[in-house]
Amino acid sequence: MLPKTICIYEDEYYANLYPLTYTRPVFELLCGSMSLAERIRRFFPDARLVFKCRDHIVPVLKEKYPAIPINLLIEGPCLYINGSVLFDESLFKKITSDSNVTLVHQDVTVAFWNALSTKKENCDATVIRYPWDLITHNPEMITRDFNNKKRMDGKLHEGVHLIESGHISIGNNSIIKPGVVLDAEHGPIIIGENVTVMPNAVIEGPCYIGDNSIIKAGAKIYEGTAIGPVCKVGGEVESSIMHGYSNKQHDGFLGHSYIGEWCNLGADTNTSDLKNNYGNVSVTLNDKDIYTGSMFIGLIMGDHSKSGINTMFNTGTVVGVSSNIFGAGFPPKTIPSFAWVDSKDVQRYRLDKAIEVARTVMARRKVTMTENYVNLLKYIFDSSPS
Known part of the structure; x- marks a missing residue:
């Protein structure tokens, strides 16, 4: 029925x-x-x-x-x-x-x-x-989704290398520049519409690149990654999920992580996704330590949060909504929403400044911040520890 x-x-x-x-x-x-x-x-x-x-x-x-x-x-x-x-x-x-x-x-x-x-x-x-469940099942879901998206409609420049081309899907108006390697030997690659993959990038499947995203020159996108839509991604990314409108344009490593919308990772931001003792990772959520049972957990970051250049995130770090992290050394592993964080100090991020920056960021992508969205950010601010 x-x-x-x-x-x-x-x-x-x-x-x-x-x-x-x-x-x-x-x-x-x-x-x-x-x-x-x-x-x-x-x-x-x-x-x-x-x-x-x-x-x-x-x-x-x-x-x-x-x-x-x-x-x-x-x-x-x-x-x-x-x-x-x-x-x-x-x-x-x-x-x-x-x-x-x-x-x-x-x-x-x-x-x-x-x-x-x-x-x-x-x-x-x-x-x-838990957030890491999404990361764990991401490769399987990309593989499952491929049958519904199989096509080859984009423009491939001379010098593009396809490995297992039957497991690669490229959407309308997407451009794959010379020197790019699309390696679907271990799983399918789904590239949406209006995507640009710049020269010499390497993408391994299973992988999904959402509509209107840009993969920067020389990027290394490894298996188990889902990106977009409307993201700009460079450097090295492995087994991670990035929601729409988030950027990681420069060198640096993002591994086994989940990044919300409207985030920006500054140049040479690096996430640790493996402890030196190879032990399973514990993550603090809602003031409780959660034993994940997984050896690989990187960064979980809420919407509108940003890292400055050369930021280092420890294994299993959680960052709330609209927080800013910068400075030398490792920041705390648990960062609340609306926090202004260097390696030595955590301060409250002013709500009016946070909304002003978010409105500017969204406008650059031709997205209008509505009054309802402002009220949602205010609700999160009021619900967060001061």
């Missing part, structure tokens, strides 16, 4: 994905070539779509999706899907085969039909609980 209405909702664990979910619902997070909500939506193209999320995010989300009802009281049959799930064909078949079932994975509700679903059924599902 196919639903006429689906509701994609946040569950109570959204705070585990701070600072990324300060400015967006969980289902707007990127994994592979699309958000978690887009991944669900493609299975139900004809259904009416409803979102459910925290109230203070609703005004900004409505501006992005004016045709989608948000936090609406739904009457009649509806399929509810947890927005933190990497939805797949198996879950689609299970939930559409029985309209009286609630799918559960390790005590997490994955999907259900209305509140009257009486039968619980255990299922295998990938539930995103």
Whole structure:
């Protein structure tokens, strides 16, 4: 049974994905070539779509999706899907085969039909609980997404080297300059529309480069990376996700990291993603130390944050929204939102200055900062430790 209405909702664990979910619902997070909500939506193209999320995010989300009802009281049959799930064909078949079932994975509700679903059924599902889960599953999602995006429509200059060309997709009006190596031997490469890859860059799959992005000359983009849209990226990037409108134009290493929107990493910014003792990394989220079980965790950075030149980030560093980090030595591993940080001192970043800079940055990309967006930043500021 196919639903006429689906509701994609946040569950109570959204705070585990701070600072990324300060400015967006969980289902707007990127994994592979699309958000978690887009991944669900493609299975139900004809259904009416409803979102459910925290109230203070609703005004900004409505501006992005004016045709989608948000936090609406739904009457009649509806399929509810947890927005933190990497939805797949198996879950689609299970939930559409029985309209009286609630799918559960390790005590997490994955999907259900209305509140009257009486039968619980255990299922295998990938539930995103922490930011590093997105990084872990990114290569798999890029590989899965490739079948829906396979094409070769861009311009390839003479001297471009394609390895496993059948696993490379290049969108309309994209330009691949001489000396570029696209190596899809270990996974597909998806390059969106209006992308420029400058000379002598190397891109290894699985990799996704979003629309209107620029890969700088000599860049090394290694497997497991998703970038964009509208990003400028240079230097060395490995197993990382960058949301739209963020820049890392210069040399420096970004590894096993998740970068929000409107961020900028200054020249020679480097992230450590491996401890010297090769031990598993612990990360502090919401004042709790979380044992990740992973040897590789780099930087988790919220929207509008920036690093100065030669900044060094320790393994498993978390930076909130609209913070500025600069100076010699390692900054703290946990940096709150609206912080002004050098290696020796952490001060409060003035809200009016933060909004002024963010408005300028957005205007350079022809994006207008609305009053609703200002109010969202004010909400985050007021909720952050002073």
